[in-house]
Amino acid sequence: MTNDETRVVETQIIKDSNTKRSLIKICEDLQERGYNPTKQIVAYLVSGDPGYISSYKECRNRMLEFKREDILELMLESYIS
Secondary structure (H helix, E strand, O other): OOOOOOOOOOHHHHHHHHHHHHHHHHHHHHHHOOOOHHHHHHHHHHHOOHHHOOOHHHHHHHHOOOOHHHHHHHHHHHHHO
16 A cells, blocks of 8 residues: 555544543543542433532543443443443
């Protein structure tokens, strides 16, 4: 393949990878502060209330960059595959 050939990139794979990386980093940051990231994220996903996510290191704002439905879909696909 030469450099001037067009490449097809699966954008959903990139989006999922970015979401997963962000969620992992959010979990690490919450754990660093002594929080239980699983409980905070589940409470947010179920209720829709971002107040369940700590604002430590912008975790809440970073979480709000993604649709809750997309996060749930990614988690379910990862769980059942």
